[in-house]
Amino acid sequence: MKTETLRSIIGHFAVKGTITSITPFGSGHINDTFLAETAEEGATDYILQRVNHAIFPRVDKVMENMERVIDHLKAKYTSMEGYDPSRNTMTIIPTLEGALYLFDEETGYWRVLERITQSRSYDQVTDVTQAYEAGKAFGEFQKLLADLPGEPLFETLPNFHNVAWRLENFEKAVADNKAGRAASVQAEIDFVRSRAEEMKTILRLGEEGKIPSRITHNDTKINNVLLDEQDRALCVIDMDTVMPGFVHYDFGDAIRTSTNTGAEDDKDLRKVSMNINYFEAFTKGFLSQTADTLNEVEIEHLAGSAKLITYIMGVRFLTDYLDGDNYYKIAHKEHNIQRTQAQFKLVESMEQQYEEMQEIVKKAALCGEAPC
Known part of the structure; x- marks a missing residue:
């Protein structure tokens, strides 16, 4: 996108200082x-973002959710010793008219956030300290939002982790067999069916x-946690998918993405396994914050x-493979x-x-905040 266009967009927001450059950022x-x-x-x-309207058709609700969550977290951090509300959660910069986002007819929906400096993120966990701190960050996020007042948050992606709905779509894809591939993946179809219940x-x-239904992040990859320069948990970011859900959705997705010894699409399956040490570290960090909040069945x-x-x-x-690769980008x-x-x-x-x-x-649940 042209720099002139980006400068015009950010000019509609209440930013301070002289903008010297606007460049692509992140992964x-x-x-x-x-x-x-x-x-x-x-x-x-500042972080300037164009929100994907195709994925999030209700950008207004996405931003309302974000504002409620961020305001609640800032209030909590203000009263917590050793925390800085400007660094431990995000800050939304409004438009000059006071709106949470900007809609531009030619380029879509935009928002601006303050950049949190002296921080870093990782696309993959490389040691147990990172895994522990990520668990601690997402656990604290859960704990602090447990008493968010008011109506439930808007469900930005309905049925996102609803396994029954996913299985219905899968069975329909098998039956329709649009791409003519079902016979070649019978082993994978059997794998799904054998574990469905x-x-x-x-x-x-x-x-x-x-x-209970709780407020869940729903995208708990490690790169959605900012760590400080000593790799200590600092801030949970990327709140587009924050909505009602079960705590298991956040814990499960974090383990899926943080403990895999291979790539998500690894061709060599011998490389793929769950690193039990990363699992243990993340679990300890997560339950150090949530053990007193979750009930016995959740744990x-x-x-x-x-x-x-x-x-x-x-x-x-x-499902996408059976349908002919219509959803995910493929190489x-x-x-x-x-x-x-x-x-x-x-x-x-x-x-x-x-x-x-x-x-x-x-064991981690029994330890809680005490060292295990």
Whole structure:
């Protein structure tokens, strides 16, 4: 996008200082993100984002959710010793008219956030300290939002982690067989069906009222946590998908993305497994913040949620493969089945280590904030 266009867009927001450059920023795949740097020493730099309207059709509700969550977190951090509300959560910069976002007819929906300096993020976990701090950050996020007042947040992506809905779409894709691929992936279809009832456990517990709906982030990759220069948890970012859900969705997705020894689409399945040390570190960090907030049933099923979310991703990739690759961007014609197989291999690794995972959760829950 032309620099002149970006300068015109950010000119509609209440930014301070002289903008010297606007350049692409980060590794996100959904929104278009740019870093706007300022000239003055000590002045704030800004993150300019174009929100993907195709993925988030209700940008107004996305931003309302963000504002409510950020305001609540800032109020909490203000009263917590050793915290800085301007660095421990994001800050939305309004438009000159006081709106949370800008709609431009030619280029779409835009927002501006303050850049949090002296921070860093990682696309992959490389040591247990990072895993622990990510767990601590997402756990604290859960804990502090447990008493958010008012109506439930808007569901920005309906049925996002609803396994029953995902399985309905999958079975329809098998039956329709639009791309003529079903016969070639029978082993993967059988994998899905053999575990379908087990994977509905958390959904059933919610329907029975045994686990509560909470405010969940729903995209708990490690690169959605900013760490300080000593790799200590600083701030949870990327709140487009913050909405009602079960705590297991956040825990499970974090384990799926943070503990895989291979790539999400690894062709060499021998590289794919769950790193139990990263699992333990993340779990300790997460439960150091949430052990007193979650109920016994929630804790009992945390380990199972890692299998669930990894399974759901495999189902989604397989569904898209059967449909002819209409949803996910692919690098080659077998990309979605390659992704499917990698996710299912990760599920198998979790199944093989499941008893140890459960023991780790139990021990970490008993420890709480005390060192284990």
